[in-house]
Each structure stands twice: as structure tokens, then as C-alpha cells.
Amino acid sequence: MNVIEAHGLRKDFTVRVRKGLLRRESRAVAAVDGVDLTVRRGELLGYLGPNGAGKSTTLKMLTGVLHPSGGTVAVCGLTPVPQRIQLARRIGVVFGQRSQLWWDLPLGDSYELLRHIYRVPAAEHAARLRRCRDLLELDPFLDTPVRQLSLGQRMRGELTAALLHGPEVLFLDEPTIGLDVVSKQAVRGFLAELGATGDTTIVLTTHDLADIERLCRRIVVIDHGRVVHDGGIDALHARYGSQRRVVVDFDTAPAAVPTLPGVHLEATAGPRLTFTLDGTASVGALVSALSALGGLRDLAVTEPEIEEVIARLYRS
Amino acid sequence: MAEPSTLAIYRRLVAAQVRSQASYRASFALDLVSNVVFLGADLLAVLVVFYRVPVLGGFSLTDTLLVFGLSSLGFSLADLTVGNIDKMSRHVRTGLLDAVLIRPLGVLWQLLVLDVGVRRLGRVCSGVVVLVIAVRLAEVPVTPANLLLLVVTPLAGAVFFSAVFVATATVAFWWVDSGELTAALTYGGRDFTSYPMTVYGGWFRHLLAFGLGFGFVAYYPALVLLDRPDPLGGPAWLGWCGPLLAAVAAALAALVWRTGVRQYRSTGS
Numbered sequence: 001m002n003v004i005e006a007h008g009l010r011k012d013f014t015v016r017v018r019k020g021l022l023r024r025e026s027r028a029v030a031a032v033d034g035v036d037l038t039v040r041r042g043e044l045l046g047y048l049g050p051n052g053a054g055k056s057t058t059l060k061m062l063t064g065v066l067h068p069s070g071g072t073v074a075v076c077g078l079t080p081v082p083q084r085i086q087l088a089r090r091i092g093v094v095f096g097q098r099s100q101l102w103w104d105l106p107l108g109d110s111y112e113l114l115r116h117i118y119r120v121p122a123a124e125h126a127a128r129l130r131r132c133r134d135l136l137e138l139d140p141f142l143d144t145p146v147r148q149l150s151l152g153q154r155m156r157g158e159l160t161a162a163l164l165h166g167p168e169v170l171f172l173d174e175p176t177i178g179l180d181v182v183s184k185q186a187v188r189g190f191l192a193e194l195g196a197t198g199d200t201t202i203v204l205t206t207h208d209l210a211d212i213e214r215l216c217r218r219i220v221v222i223d224h225g226r227v228v229h230d231g232g233i234d235a236l237h238a239r240y241g242s243q244r245r246v247v248v249d250f251d252t253a254p255a256a257v258p259t260l261p262g263v264h265l266e267a268t269a270g271p272r273l274t275f276t277l278d279g280t281a282s283v284g285a286l287v288s289a290l291s292a293l294g295g296l297r298d299l300a301v302t303e304p305e306i307e308e309v310i311a312r313l314y315r316s
Numbered sequence: 317m318a319e320p321s322t323l324a325i326y327r328r329l330v331a332a333q334v335r336s337q338a339s340y341r342a343s344f345a346l347d348l349v350s351n352v353v354f355l356g357a358d359l360l361a362v363l364v365v366f367y368r369v370p371v372l373g374g375f376s377l378t379d380t381l382l383v384f385g386l387s388s389l390g391f392s393l394a395d396l397t398v399g400n401i402d403k404m405s406r407h408v409r410t411g412l413l414d415a416v417l418i419r420p421l422g423v424l425w426q427l428l429v430l431d432v433g434v435r436r437l438g439r440v441c442s443g444v445v446v447l448v449i450a451v452r453l454a455e456v457p458v459t460p461a462n463l464l465l466l467v468v469t470p471l472a473g474a475v476f477f478s479a480v481f482v483a484t485a486t487v488a489f490w491w492v493d494s495g496e497l498t499a500a501l502t503y504g505g506r507d508f509t510s511y512p513m514t515v516y517g518g519w520f521r522h523l524l525a526f527g528l529g530f531g532f533v534a535y536y537p538a539l540v541l542l543d544r545p546d547p548l549g550g551p552a553w554l555g556w557c558g559p560l561l562a563a564v565a566a567a568l569a570a571l572v573w574r575t576g577v578r579q580y581r582s583t584g585s
Contacts, residue, residue, distance in 0.1 A: 060414065063417075063418050064417065064418070065414050065417045065418060065581065066581050066582070067578075067581040067582045069582070081581060084417065085420045085421070086420075088418055088419055088420035089420045091418070093418045095411065095414065095415065097411065098410070098411040098412070098414065098415050099415070100415055102332055102336060103336070104335075104336035104337070104339045104340070105332060105335060105336055105339070109332065109335075113328060113329065113332055116324070116325050116328050117325055117329075117419055117420065117421060118419075118420060119321070119325075145339065
């Protein structure tokens, strides 16, 4: 079942450009330019793109904050803007840059207020809060005013706030931005666990590629408001020619090097050979061909860095 | 079931706001006191004028105090509940508006309760005191009709000023730097309504008193309370038009607000 369904989704902004002293020209700029997106229940989707690609604008249209300029969108079977209030009860949203919490009150007070805002039965609320308190280790700062929390503590607090009403879909806009390594890991571990249960669909935008490698089986990349990739990380590697490397050491430099489809000899340095493999080539085939030569001492395979792949994608 | 509990949610949100502001104890106390002082300063301005002239536009000091009291109580009630809406442009910029849009409650009500200016309570209290003193000094006859008018007028004034606050703040959706306009019509409106209409000249008076409706906030009700005919020739029933006018203003403000939110959601700026 599809929790999110968007077809030809677009959003135009009017940009005014000064031309001379009084003359101004209006120009429509498409921030989101015909995005098709379907997300099944329980998926954990990474939504990527460079700054200004239209990630946040898409999220705002999916959550009912902004009205699409064109296309259709349904989240949990609801149309976000006209059915904003119904939808709000069924989704959770964390904007990394914008707090949902009451700044001057103890963290726990925010949760009590949210329980009333979302009209969550007390027992349900208590059970969810207990789970978040355990997994995100909130207890040490539950009585601290939010303004005194560290960024990492606050983000754990924000995640909890977005989950207390038991949303079917969780939208996260850069949830790990600015966090230290430990907090990032805590947040990622929590999201991985949440995603693993399969009850909650998660859509996550991020610039942190470790988030994606750790969490997302499927990623959608947008650039200039258009989807440029939709699929698994493997498919991304295959498509954008990301290359695995095989580095082999021989006792002595071999006389002849086997040639296989999709395998290139990148460098030779005495007894050390470095091969690059296209997405489709098999490491196994190369290794068995090399060991047939005899005198193979050591072998290492390095996976391509997703950073490299994404950078290549943004440039193209 | 649904409706009364919505009210309960808002009551909780207001209580949270009071606790938030009270968590800065010294600043909270200072604000409460300074707001009393501010009203004192406005009052002083009236007294200074009458120190130089015994009668202003046909009205004595005590009569003018009644007009002043009605206006300032109405205004301070609006300022307490809705006044912070003038930070609208900041809410648009900081993204608070987006945060509010993803919660299952009305947008305007949330913005109001998330930012209610509890510290302005001091002004409401001193407004009540000034009004009571003015009623005694002007020797307003204590009749059921007058008592009703004394209660209804500040409330209608509060609704009217609230409407002005909301309508002008909504301009922030189109024009982010709109604070000046809000201030001109709200604080300006309060100053205008603090004195009898007779002190203002021709077109200016017509525009503000009738065109924008400020005349019904304090001046016409005060005439009824003082049992005086209008020197400008208006009929006595004008004094009872405040609530009607407030309702019209509130409806218009709601319309402007809705248009503003729709505009925001389609332009995102």
C-alpha cells in the first residue's frame, strides 16, 4: 500500500528581479518541477539533493504547509492542504532547523502539551514516551528547560515530540544537521530501529551521506526540482559508473594480466596491481583469474564512497 | 465533546505561556511594572494638556478621562491577547508558521496563544483603575444601561483593536517589513481614540472616526454615559454601535487573515 503518492508535483515561486530604478521583473522559478514519488508503507526513504534542489519545498507540500502549484499529492490517502488538520494527526515532522518544543519549559512539559494538542489517550502516550525515553536516553534532561539543552539532546527531544501521537509517516528534514558524532549515532540507531519495525514510514532529507548508508535502502535524488535518481544505493552506483577497486599484491610482478569485461588495470607499481571494476563486473571472476596466475599474496577490495557518487551526480 | 476540549487545549497552551514568561522572574516582574508606568505616562500627557487649557474641544478633564479610560482598557485587552501578532513577519521568517501549520489546530489561534503577552496584564489592571476613577469623577449615573455599556464598550473596543492588529499584521505575508504599518494603525488608533473626536479637524476626523470606525471605540459610548448630545450632531444611539462595528471589523480581519495564509501557502514567502 502506498502511503505517499505524488504525481507531477510542482511548485513555482515568483522571483522579482530589479531592472533599473523602478522597473522590476517577475519571473516564475520552479522549485519543484514535476516530481513523481510513491512510497510504500514501512519504507525508509532518503531524499537527497544539493542546497536549493527543492527538498524542503517537497516536504512542505507533502505535510500540507505549502499548496502545490501543480500535480497531485496524497499522503495517507489525504490531500495535504485542504485536509491539513486530519493529516497532522497522522504524520510527524521534524525540521532540523525549527523546534517543535516549548523553549522556556522543561522538556517533559512539551510532551504533556503535545499529548493534549494531538488528543492522545494517556496510556498510549505514556507507553510511547517510555519507549523513546529508553531508546533515546532522555531521562537525564527531561526536567531541563529546552533552551538549556545541547543540540544533540534537543534533537532527541524533537524526535520524541514527533512520535508521541504514533504517526504513520515521519518526515525528517536534516535531523542530524550540526550534531556531534555520538548524537548522530544515537539518532541513526533510533531511526534504524524505528524503520525496522515496518510500522512507520520514514522520509528523510539529509546532507550526511553516512545517514543514507546506514539507514536507507531506497534513495531519491533531486536536482533543480527534478528526480534524477530513484532506487537503491547499488543501482545508483551502477548507473553513475561508480567503481570498486581491487588491489592485489603478488610475490613478483606477473608477466601477463588477465582481461575481463568491465575490468581495467588502473595502475602497476612493481608487484602491486590496482584494478577498477565497473558496476556490473564481478570481483569473484577477477579474483579467480588472478589466483590462477599463482604467487598471489594479498588482496583488498574497496567499495566506492557514496560521497563520490553523489558529487558526480550533482555535477552532471 | 470535540469543541469544549479544543478550548481546554488552548487554555493549557496559555498556561504554558504564562509559565514560560514567568520563568524569567526578574524580567517578568519588571515588565509588569513598566507596563503600569507606560499607562501612567499616557495619562500624564492628558493631564498636562488640561493643565494648560480647562476645556478641550468642548470636553472637560473628567469627561476626557472617561474617553481615555474606555479607549485604553479596550486597547490593553487587545494588546494582551492579540498584540504579539505584530511579530508575524518574524514568524514567517523563522519558520514558526510552518511549525504551526503541521499541528492539528487552527493557525491564528495557535499563533496567538503561543505568544500571548502575559506581561501586558499590568496595563489592563491600570486601565480598569483609570476607568473606575473616571466614572466616579465624571459622575456617570449608575443605571443598568450604563453599567452594561461600561462592560460592553471595552470588550467591543478590544475586539475592534484585535481586528486591526490581525488585519495589519497579515500584511506581513506580502510585505515582510510591515511592523510600521501595524504600529501606525494600532498605537496610532489608540492615541486617536483617547481624546474626544471634537479635537480633530475635518477630513482627518471623518476618515478615522467613520471611515475606519475608531469613533465608536470610546467617543460615542462616552457621550451616552455622560448623557451629552454629540457636538458634531450625531444621534445618541451611535454610542451602542460598538459591538456591531467590532463584529464587522472581526469578520473583515478574518477574511484578510485567510487570504494572507492562502497567499503564504501558495507563494511560500
